Amino acid sequence: MSGTLFAISDLHVVYAENRRIVQDMRPHDDGDWLIVAGDVGEMFADIEWALGLLSSRFAKVIWAPGNHELWTPRDDPAAQRGVARYEKLVDMCRGLGVSTPEDDYPVWTGAGGPVRVAPLFVGYDYSFRAPGTSTKEESLAYAHRTGIVCTDEVMLFPDPYPDRETWCAARVTYTEARLAACAPDVPLVLVNHYPLVREPTRVLWHPEFAQWCGTERTADWHTRFPVSTVIYGHLHIPRTTWYDGVRFEEVSVGYPREWRTRSSEPGRLRPVLLAGAADAATR
Numbered sequence: 148m149s150g151t152l153f154a155i156s157d158l159h160v161v162y163a164e165n166r167r168i169v170q171d172m173r174p175h176d177d178g179d180w181l182i183v184a185g186d187v188g189e190m191f192a193d194i195e196w197a198l199g200l201l202s203s204r205f206a207k208v209i210w211a212p213g214n215h216e217l218w219t220p221r222d223d224p225a226a227q228r229g230v231a232r233y234e235k236l237v238d239m240c241r242g243l244g245v246s247t248p249e250d251d252y253p254v255w256t257g258a259g260g261p262v263r264v265a266p267l268f269v270g271y272d273y274s275f276r277a278p279g280t281s282t283k284e285e286s287l288a289y290a291h292r293t294g295i296v297c298t299d300e301v302m303l304f305p306d307p308y309p310d311r312e313t314w315c316a317a318r319v320t321y322t323e324a325r326l327a328a329c330a331p332d333v334p335l336v337l338v339n340h341y342p343l344v345r346e347p348t349r350v351l352w353h354p355e356f357a358q359w360c361g362t363e364r365t366a367d368w369h370t371r372f373p374v375s376t377v378i379y380g381h382l383h384i385p386r387t388t389w390y391d392g393v394r395f396e397e398v399s400v401g402y403p404r405e406w407r408t409r410s411s412e413p414g415r416l417r418p419v420l421l422a423g424a425a426d427a428a429t430r
Contacts, residue, residue, distance in 0.1 A: 148257035150178025150206060152264070153416035156340065156380025157186040157213070157399035160197050164403045168414035169197050174205050175416075180255060181205040182264065182419065184380045184398060185213025185340030189302075191225035195239050202243045207253065209246040211266040212236060213340040213381060214359070218302035229306030229314070233268070248322075254333060259420025262375050263329060267322050267339040272312035274363040275345050277355035283312070290355040297359040319364045326372050334375040336419055342379045343368050344390055347397065351382065369393040376419055385417075394421070 153174075160166045174181070181201055187194045187210075194216055202208040216236055219228045227235050237247045246253055248268040255262050276282075277289040290296050299311070308314040329335065337343065341361035348357035360381060369377055369391060376394050383401035387394060398417045400406060406413040 148178055148255075148260075150174070150176040150180065150257050152180045152182070152255045152257065152259065152262075152336075152419040154182035154184060154338070154378045154396065154398045154419050155400065155414070155416055156184035156378075157383060157401050158183070158188070158197060159186060159215070159400065159402060160188045160193050161190070162403050165400060165413075166197075168400060169200060172201065172204070172414055172416070178206050178257060180207040180209065180257075180264075181416070182266070182336075182338050182378055182398075183208060183210045184266075184338050184378050185211050186215040186380060186399075187213070189215045189218050189220050190223050191235070191239070194236065195243075198240060198245050199243050202245050207246065208244075209253065209264055209266050209338065210240055211248055211338045211340055212268050214270075214297075214299050214303055218298070219304055220302065228304035229308065231306065232304075252325075252329065252335075255336075255420075261333050262336050262420065263333045264336045265326065265329070265338060267337060269318050269322055269339055269341065269343075269362065269365055270311060270315040271341060271359055272315040272362045272364070273358045275348055275357035275360055277358060283358075286355070286358050290358065293353065293355055295353040295355050297356065299359055315362055316364070319362065323368075326368070329372075331373050334373050336376045336378060337368065337372075337374055338378045339365075340379065340381050342382070342395065342397070343377055344395070346390060347379075347382060347384070347388060347395065350384060369395075376421075378419060385411075 273283040276286040380399040
């Protein structure tokens with residue numbers, strides 16, 4: 148197989164500048180695959196447009212949802228909430244030929260492979276609590292006092308679950324079982340919108356925002372399973388970090404006000420695999 152396994156996230160195509168980035172996004176080779184780690188947009192039609200365009204250009208597109216896709220904006224004709232909205236997104240992706248967390252995990256056999264690419268949908272449960280707090284209620288109260296409250300609190304519904312942490316727990320149980328069932332001889336690339344460990348959130352200017360950034364339940368997944376690389380977004384702090392010898396790549400584009408201040412070109416596709424990465428994950 149020719150080509151490269153690339154990744155990107157947080158396209159936020161509601162912004163005209165970001166929409167142009169997606170319009171200009173093209174593979175380097177006919178065999179390139181593209182991982183999209185969530186936050187394509189908020190409106191269902193925008194998400195469908197972006198994923199449809201990318202899937203028409205790349206040999207394969209693999210999507211994991213972000214929190215923005217799961218919002219239910221008042222003016223979106225797609226009015227489904229919670230699980231129903233997620234299922235509608237999955238159905239749309241399947242119609243476009245885009246792999247989702249509900250499909251078989253595809254195996255990349257090109258440069259750096261073979262690796263099994265596992266798009267995940269694991270949310271958050273407020274376990275990344277604000278400084279000096281020990282309960283969800285205290286952590287949320289701290290965030291409200293500082294004015295740093297995620298829009299999820301009014302736009303992301305957990306229906307039919309009673310709350311977001313119960314939905315997260317169900318997704319963790321489901322996903323752990325799927326990962327455990329994967330053949331151990333093929334290393335995994337784990338793709339989740341949120342970082343699977345808390346450490347990347349410690350550089351946030353507002354540490355109270357971390358409670359909307361993941362769950363402690365996934366903290367050991369990169370060591371429990373034969374993981375080559377972890378791909379995530381959400382924080383809008385693109386960088387490479389290593390935890391327990393495993394490479395974590397934050398691949399977000401972010402908002403125009405953020406990427407305009409960076410020296411790197413916005414929308415640059417990030418290669419997922421380093422030479423020898425798959426071999427290293429099996430040792």
